[in-house]
Amino acid sequence: MDDVGLIFPSGGLSRAWAAAEEEFCSFNLKLNLGKDKSLAFSPAWVETERCLETSPAGLELSKDGFKLGGGAIGKWEYEKKHFEEVRDEAVGLASKVANYRDPQGRWLLFRFCVLPKLGFLLRLMADAIPTSMWQAADDMLLKKCTRGLGIAENEWTLHQTVQASLPLSQGGLGIHRYSLMQKCALVGCYASCLADVLKRLLVQGYANNSDEMWEKVSREGWSQKAQEAFYRLQNDHQDAVSGAPERSLLKASWRDCIEAWRGERAKGVQGRLYDTLQAATRKRLLESCQTVAVPR
Secondary structure: OOOOOOOOOOOOOHHHHHHHHHHHHOOOOOOOOOOOOEEEEEEEEEHOOOOOOOOOOOOOOEEOOOOOOEEEEOHHHHHHHHHHHHHHHHHHHHHHHOOOOHHHHHHHHHHHHHHHHHHHHHHHOOOOHHHHHHHHHHHHHHHHHHOOOOOOOOOOOOOOOOOOOOOOOOOOOOOOOOOHHHHHHHHHHHHHHHHHHHHHHHHHOOOHHHHHHHHOOOOOOHHHHHHHHHHHHHHHOHHHHHOOOOOHHHHHOOHHHHHHHHOOHHHHHHHHHHHHHHHHHHHHHHOOOOOOOOOO
């Protein structure tokens, strides 16, 4: 298995890495550090001058960001650099395709080899890259395409059509939006971890009942930060909260959210939380689209 993304906490990297190795071993898998893709990232490192952690041999510490599923997440400069690398690769490939002698072959190569490079990145990072940069990349590829197909500028006609349009991530393709995925992942990690902590403390008899245990744990600073992240998610997506089903986690309290992660169907909680946000975003976009009559 290749390209496994691991996001570590700001402290205790060595312990977290050892735990990850142990977890992978349970599936008969081994983390391979022999590649240049092996790096660790924590949002807490971004504001520091240097990473105070000592990484295991072969693991690189990154302050700028990380890559997940072919897209970049992190500082703006990091995301921009990754976008430009993919764009330049697509433009370079388009230049080579333009030299292919068969016009039909050139078009097929453009259609199935060049355009998908930026198309895939668009599905992943559409909400992270400004529209102006996408437009510039489109213009560059359009010029390469028309030149390769032997189409003169005076033969190329542009038609502008008004239509209802959704981002590709909302078009039923199953592509996740990074802006939502990051927030849900953060809340999910907090809730899952806190649920495990409460469960183990109760088993070990640190409190007489769950209410007493919750009162003790909720005073801790890290627990309060987790709660703040959850309510921040609710506040940032009020439209999703108002339109969510009555039993949705978005309308629940932080404690109810923790209890959901402790329940029997905890594995599906993360997906349901994300799906609720995704559905609300899709509904808002559809409502903002104007109905356009198409002439026959």
